[in-house]
Structure formats: structure tokens, C-alpha cells
Amino acid sequence: MTATTRLLMAASLLLAVGCSDSPDDGGADRITIYSGRSEELVQPLFDEFTAATGIQIDVRYGDSGELAAQLITEGDSSPADIFFSQDAGALGALDRADLLAGLPTDVLDLVPAAYRSTEGNWIGTSGRVRVLVVNPELAPDAPTTIDELLDPQWKGRIGFAPTNASWQSFVTGLRVLRGEDGARQWLTAFAANDPVAYEKNGAVRDAVDAGEVAIGLVNHYYLYEKIAAEGADTVVAVNQYLAPGDPGGLVNVAGVGMLEGSGASDLVIELIRFLLSEEGQRYFAESTFEYPLAANVPPADGLPTLDELQAPSIDLSDLDSIAATQELLADVGLLTR
């Protein structure tokens, strides 16, 4: 009757509105990216790429882990051409699921071997270093190894972010470097030193700067974010880098992998070259103070180079066992309440 007809018309109208996409510029080259890196960070870079090459980019933003799960579930029929991950673990997992295509050797050679997959299926685009952010007034002689953190003088004076992915990657690295028992030993002793838990790395950094705690376990760029926002004069905290080879100085990378089922491999490789070009690498160095990995671009002023740091050597693909890390942390009492 008329009521039903009206309802049906309303439904079709809504469906039409709901399904309307942006105008289709048929014929343009397109790439689909699943990005675990935030829109604020990488969209400008993608826009630059489109402006330079005319290749249109459709991006789906999300959590790296959830996107990896989606990609694994999609399998070969995935609409994605390339996966831009916040960390190496997710890339390693996709590699183990045989979803990533091998990259050409000349692309792989753009980046040192430590920062790409051993099989050549994914490549890092920028790096970040685990550091101690310290308040120099409260900790004039800050530790340079994680074992020194276990000293009773730091009881209740260390801040960390238990649910943060970078902390969990560090613990995963610890498990790889020292074995399960070694890692459990260190974590138990660390827990006994009453570390203070914060929601996020930013909160840890702010607490150190404010003097609430003396030392914080964070990534290197958090300090520079604060300095950029508030000015070098107001920020008290400084970064303390770990001793060469110490597990606490883990370098993790954000990176990309090309999906095996992609039909646009030429375009994807062009994008990867762009991300690893001087322009792309300089963008990461300047916007987030991350470590460039290619094109001989130096890190931002004041940062030691990766060579100087001598981070512990580890196969970054092995950082994909974070679930086991979370169980260990929960067991030791460092994850939840």
C-alpha cells in the first residue's frame, strides 16, 4: 500500500545516499593502502606522492594489528595493494602467512639489512629507538643498561606504559635476546621495583618532565614532540640512550610490505621508492623525529645516528609473538590490575 511504497522509496533513497562514493575518475591509476600509521602523519606524504605522479591512493586507516588480522582473513582476495605497518611484528606475521610479495633487490638495498625482512618481503621506512627519558635533577647519573634499572635506588621512581605496543615490543625483544627465563627474571625484578604505570608514553614523558618520576621507558621521539610543542627552554627532561647492545635500546621500524595478490605491483614499488627517497625520509625525520633508514638522510639535530647507538641485533620479524609477551606480562603482574 502507500505506506509500504513510501517506506521502500525511503529505503532506496537512503541506500543510494549511503552507497555514493567519491566521483569515479575512471582510468586513473589507483593503489589501495591499509595503513596502521595515523592519518595525520602519513596522508600529507601520500598527497605529495599523488601530486607528483598522478597515482590515486585510497587509504584505510586502522590499528596495525587489526589490519593485519583483516589482511590474513581476506587472504588472496584482499583489495589491498600495500600494508603500511606501525611496527615490524605485524609485517612478520603477514610474511609467515605467505601474503607478502618479494620486493626487487634494488629496492631492498636502499635500507640496511637489519631493517628489512631477511627474506626480502618487507622493508622498514623509518626507525624508532627505545630510550630512557630522565629528569636530570632527580637522576643525575642515569642508568645506561636495563639491569641498572633494577637497583633499589629506583624503587617507585620509574615510569612506563604497560599497554603500549612499543613497550611490549621491547619485552618481546628481551625474550628473544635473553630467552624466556632470562626475560621472566628481569621482569619479575622490575615489577618488584614498583614501577609506576601510565596510560601512554606521552604521559610517562610528561611525568618525568614534571618530576613525578625520575626515569621513564619510552621511544626517543616523545621528548622531541614535547620540545617542538613547548619550546626547549621549558622542557627539563632529556633522553638517555642505552649502552651498545643493551636490550633496552631496541630499534623498531615502521615499514611496508606489498601484498602478493596486488595487481598494481609497479605502482606499489614506485610508492615504496618514494617513501625511501630523500624527500620521503626527510619527511619522517622532520615531522616525527624518527630515524630515516635510507637515502643517507641524517636524523634530526641532536639525535645520535643509528651507527653510534649500536642497537642490539635482532631479526625484527621475530617481534610478532607479542601475544606470548602479553601473557608473560600478565603472569608477572605488569599488565593489569
Next chain:
Amino acid sequence: MRRRLPPPILAVPAAAASLVSLVPVWYLFDRSFGSGPSAVVDELWQRRTLDLVSRSLALTLAVTAASVLIGVTAAWIVVRSDLPGRRVLRVAFALPLAIPSYLSAFAWISWQPSLAGFTGAALVLTLVSFPYVMLPVVAALQHLDPAHEEVARSLGAGRYTVLWRVVVPRVRTAIAAGALLVALYVLSDFGAVAAMRYEAFTWVIYGAYRAGFNPARAAILATTLVVLASMLVAAEAAARGRATARVGGGTARRATPVRLGPAGIIGAFSFASIVLLPALALPAWRITTWLRTYASTDVDLADVRRALTSTIVLGALAALFTVALALPVGILAARSRSAFARAVERTTYVTHALPGIVVAISLVFVGVRLLRPIYLETPLLVLGYGVLFLPLAVGSVRNSVEQSSRRAEEIARSLGERPSGVLRRVTIPLAAPGIGAAAAMVVLATMKELPVTLILHPTGTETLATRLWHFTSVSDYANAGPYALALVLFAAIPTALLGISTEHS
């Protein structure tokens, strides 16, 4: 209608609705048993898994009990007492539904970090879920024939005896239905328990996806929730007892409101404050503080408008689809005692304990293989909302149809109307309030929804909830604030309508 088989006009769409809601279950069994039954047992029979299941059950019990207590009391106050301002209170008690659990949890934990753990999780989940009990009980109380109570009074029963032995049993169905929804919701929740750092079973499922990159393991773990949900559904059916539809002709007289003395009025207002201040005032205050602290002058209003439009359109589409699916199921469940009707109704609830990410991944699985043309397009997303919110709609439709008399339908049949005509001209119009409530509930649930939307949204389409997530995930609270505000304000509209809706025939 005491037929052996329900009429095809109801049975076929109801069966279709049942199949839709079983998509995640099919995916889970395929994924888990694909690894072999021993893998399943290994995964589930671990101390940590069992620990977490009991933690989730403990939380579920606490929240359900509290929600029933608060919900029934609130319903009685706004329907049966003569409290001044009870019409306003009725809307106010429904409004907590407009606040997503993740937002409420954030509001609380940012104010009182010491709440983290069981207390905070139970508090937040109770405050956002008790309306699920209150609303059906309000509807049931309104339809209650006061004759029973008057007879009891005339036989000498005191006020509280009447309440306990006459009123509450008559609304038992509504209480059980609401309690079931709350229990399933608590089992599925991740946002609140994560913010409150209360390690619940959903943590391992999310961990298996986000940190373990292991959808197969997550699927095995999620089957536990399907089993738990089935047990809860069976428990609710038992608690429901025999649904008592009205017998006899005519409509119920409105009951005379119970006179609250001064003590009663103070008691009722105290109760309302104890519930509404934490449920509404605190989140409102926190959001306002948030907006003031991080006030940004260059908020992209165009983006907020776009997100709002998408949110409303998706909500409307979800409501249309879900209510259309829920109608045959709800009518069957209310009118038929056959095994088919019971099976169809119960299967729609079985996936309600699954966290959103599991439903999302199951739809990715099915979408990519069987529904490729609509994969990552609006229709699949709307299908996802249907799978998620069918129980809300079915419950509402069923309650509403149960409360209207079969008499009118029987008369229509006896006058020669075909089954489809009876449906169209009698059953559905009589169930209109329930249908409206179902639509409102689905709209508001869709507006708040996050995990399925994040994974299945058409590329380029964002809702208020996904924008909020994007900004808070990079700690950009300045830009997140307007989306939180818009979300709560606009979700309050269908919620207020839910609260206002009256069912006087």
C-alpha cells in the same frame, strides 16, 4: 493460533533472519575446527583462559544484578508512583544509553584513576546498561492489568506483598529479557574493561588479533562466548516461564498511581540522584572539561558534519534492515510455541556475546569470499549492524506483540482475512510502539558502534565514532572533543524518544 507449523509468510523471513545472525557462528566453527579438535581443546583448556572466563562471568553477574535492581526500581518509579516530574525522569533514566561505554569509561578513569579494576568496570557497565532492563519493564508495567493487584489488596495483602508477589512475577518476562541483553553485552564488551584495566576474557580475543596476529586462535577463543551465550539464553527462557499474554477482551485500565508520602518522595529522588549523577552528570561534566581544556579554534566543522551525516544515514539504514529482519522473528516468538519459533528466536541472541571485532572479522571472511561486490561497501556494513543488533530489535518487537491481545487477530481471521492481511492490518499496527522502539534502539546502537565500523566501513566513509577513535588514538584530544560531543548529543535524540514512547492503546 495453535497451528503445528507457523505460516510461511512468517517462517521464511524468520529463517532468513536466523541464518543472517548465524554467520559469525559458521565462521567461528569453520576457523576453529579447521585447526582440528585437539587444537581447540589445547587453546581453551588453559589456566589463563579459564581464569579470564571466570573474571568475565563475575563481572557479568555483578552488572546484571545491579542493572536489574536499578532498572526495575526506576521503572516502577516512573510508571507506578505519583512522583512529580516522573515524565522527565523517564527520559533521563533512558539517556545513559546514548553514551558509548568506551566514552563513559574514559570519563571516569580520567577523573579517578583509582577506580581501575573490577569496581570501575562494574560501575561503568552498570550505568550504561541498566536502561536495557528499565525500558522493557516500563512497557510491561504499563500493560499490567491492575485488576490482579486490586484483587490481592482486597484479599488483605499489604503494599509490598502485592509488589513482590503480584507485580514482579507478571513482569518477569520483561526483566529476564532485559537481564539477558545486559549479560550478553557485558560478556562482549572490550572498550570499558580495557579502559578500566580489568582483565576480562575479551582481552585475550583482542590480544590474539592485535598482538598475536592469529585470527584462528581468536576464533577458537570466541567459540567460548558462543557457548556461554547459549547457556544464558537457555537460562532466560527458563526464567521467563510461560509468557502470559492478555486474555479476555478489552484493554487494561490504567492503574492508579501509588501515593508516595514525603518519605517516599525523598527516597525516590535520592535514588534518581544516586543513579543519574554518575550516569549522566559525570560524563557530561568530563566531556565539557575536555572541550574547555583542549579548546581548538580551528575545528574542521565540515568534517564533523560529514561524519554526522554518514552516522545518521548508516543508523537509519541499519534500523530499516534490522527491524525488517526482526519483525517476523519477534512476531513468531510472541505468538507461537513451536520448536521452530523458539529456535529462530534463540539463534538471534547467540552471537550477541561476541565482541565486535569477531563479528567484523567473520563478515570479512564471508564478504571477501561470497559477497565480493559489496565487500567494504555500505550494504555489507549494514548487514553487520543487522547481525550485531538483531537481538535488541527482536526483544522489543516480541515484548510488544506479546502485550497485545490475540483477540483482534483471531477476529480478523474469522472475518476471512488472509494471514498476510492479518499481519499487515492488525498485528503490525498493534506492535507499532515496539517496532518504533526497536528502530530507535538500533539507530542509537549503530551511532555508538566502533569495531565493526572500523573494519568494514567503505573507504572514505567515517562516522562520529570512528573519527573520535582516530583522534584519541593519537592523543589529539583537541580535535576529538567535538566528535564526542556530537555523538552524545545526537544519540540522545533516539534515546529520548525511547524514553518518551508510550504504549497506551
